[in-house]
Amino acid sequence: MxxxxxxxxxxxxxxxxxxxxxxxxxxxxxxxxxxxxxxxxxxxxxxxxxxxxxxxxxxxxxxxxxxxxxxxxxxxxxxxxxxxxxxxxxxxxxxxxxxxxxxxxxxxxxxxxxxxxxxxxxxxxxxxxMRPMSIHERGRSTAAVSLAALGDEPLTGVRSDLTYQDLAVEAVRGGWPALIDASASDAREFTASYLQDLMATDLRLATGVRHDPVRVGRLLASLARTIGTEVTTASLAADVAADGAAVDRDTVRRYLDALTRVFVVDEQPAWAVSLRSRTRLRQQPKMHLADPSLACAALRLTPARLAGDPEYFGQVFESMAVADLRASIESWGGQVHHYRDSTGLEVDAILELDDGGWAACEVKLGASRVEAAEAALLRLRERVDVGRTGRPRFLAVITGTEHGYTLPSGVHVLPLGALAP
Missing domain, CATH: 3.40.50.300 (P-loop containing nucleotide triphosphate hydrolases)
Structure with a gap:
């Protein structure tokens, strides 16, 4: 092949x-x-x-x-x-x-x-x-919106060529340079082999320790199911111990550390920011894999099966968007965080820019949740002490839809397939 x-x-x-x-x-x-x-x-x-x-x-x-x-x-x-x-x-x-x-x-x-x-x-x-290629780096984006130039100005003429099914294919194929023109079936074989090599060889070469490949596989499947969430070590340990044998949190932590050392586990840290209120911030990181295609591989998903599960596809799509934002923002010297506070307000991606500015993005696969995402972004703007942080450069909802536009509130709606650095 x-x-x-x-x-x-x-x-x-x-x-x-x-x-x-x-x-x-x-x-x-x-x-x-x-x-x-x-x-x-x-x-x-x-x-x-x-x-x-x-x-x-x-x-x-x-x-x-x-x-x-x-x-x-x-x-x-x-x-x-x-x-x-x-x-x-x-x-x-x-x-x-x-x-x-x-x-x-x-x-x-x-x-x-x-x-x-x-x-x-x-x-x-x-x-x-460095991370696997973003949608833009793969040549799949129309590049209608530059994140570096994005501000308060209304958007016009923004369009993505990627359909819902196209995005499922991109998720399963991933951003691996060797798979730019590969079919979905070839890509699935590549990522399955990638995980096998990881469990059998890569971790041992990186750490000098032979980790149980069966349990590492269960951990990867657990991380895949909870991709883009604030999963706890305790819940991961429960999944790894699915065969009835006890697995303590320290063992899971060692596995996670080993996967982090080979850059397969990719944490998205929580945002530390001054708030106007006494609301407490939550500091648990979100857990991602190096590429969402590895999550699809760990769960043996085809593009059709992924597309047929919109709820889980929404999780995978959020991880895709965060990976693409990281590729752009980190190339400028910035960072991507997430926000969650004790009232339950969550925002998927906070972009800390290299000049000290910031922006915020919610990620929603379909158009039906844009209104709720807009409300969350506006609540965040009200809670942040802008006297210290400055006003956000922009607020945006990143979607899997075809068209981009600006809502009356000033919040942008941006198709992932239209983004450029």
Whole structure:
């Protein structure tokens, strides 16, 4: 079987940030899940490269002659550098010695084990998180709305080409560069294999510990069912122990930590903000997977089965939207949070922008819930102490519908298939 392959480099939303960082920092560390495109992107910005996973001899050379391995035109890509963690200090010292920006690009699909001898790299490296491709990066968006330019002005002529069924296909196929042109059936085989490799090999290589693949699989299925929610460790432990054997929270936490180290579990933190009232904020993060396609794979969903379950598809769609927002906002140096307070008010995505501004988005798959989403956004604006935070740059409901427009309240309705950075 052949998967779709990217022959020509596809522009990534992280490209501009990588270029900026290489102009001022000694190096850039590209982090993210396996197969999300780190090597292609690193190669695009590099003038020479070495892959530590290419052969055993290369890995041995990294141990025996690390300084020689670093010789080459700059920026020099060191791919899968975490396979030889001792390189970190060597590269750090080499950056200090050269005293020039743009020397190295390090890419890796796992975080090495903690080592007290390994310096943080502060002041020398910029860490940039890469994720699977957004709808825009895949070339599926009409790009009618630029998030960077969005403000209070009313929207006109906004349209998405993606139907409800198209969005289900995109959810199951995911944003993996190798699957850009793949069929849904080929994509399902790819993601199923991805999860099998993760459970059997990737976690052991990243942590040095063999985790029970059956229980890891149950944990992934539990995370898939609750994707985009504030699931507790206790409820996850109950799911993992479905065979009757006791599983404590500490074991589940170790599994989660291992999945986080290979960038498969992706937490969306709660927003810490000053409120006008004495309402208490809830601080539990929402849990996402690296790509919603992994949730579909863990539950063995086809596009038709996903489309036939609008309630669960709504959860998956929210995770798709959050992933796309992260790809755009993080490329500017911003972050994406969520909001929930003790009164039950929830907002799906709070965008903290690089200039200190903020915006808020609710995510609703269908048009029937736009009114409720609008009301939640307006209540949030009333509760936030705008004297400290400033007024929101914009309020928006991201939908799976065809048309975009602006409501009389000023809240925008934005189809996911019309967004651009």
């Amino acid at each position: 052949r998967y779709g392959r990217v022959v020509k480099y596809r522009r990534r939303e992280a490209d501009a940030r990588i270029a900026r960082a290489l102009g001022v920092m000694g190096g850039v560390v590209l982090e993210g899940p396996r197969a999300c495109g780190k090597t292609s992107t690193g190669s695009h910005h590099a003038r020479s490269a070495v892959r530590l996973d290419e052969s055993r001899s290369v890995a041995e050379l990294a141990e025996l002659d690390p300084t020689g391995l670093l010789e080459g035109e700059t920026p020099r890509l060191i791919d899968e550098w975490q396979l030889t963690p001792s390189l970190w200090n060597v590269i750090r010292h080499e950056v200090d010695r050269r005293q020039a920006p743009g020397q190295f690009i390090l890419s890796g699909s796992a975080t090495p084990t903690d080592d007290v001898r390994r310096h943080s790299g502060a002041g020398r490296f910029a860490r940039i998180r």
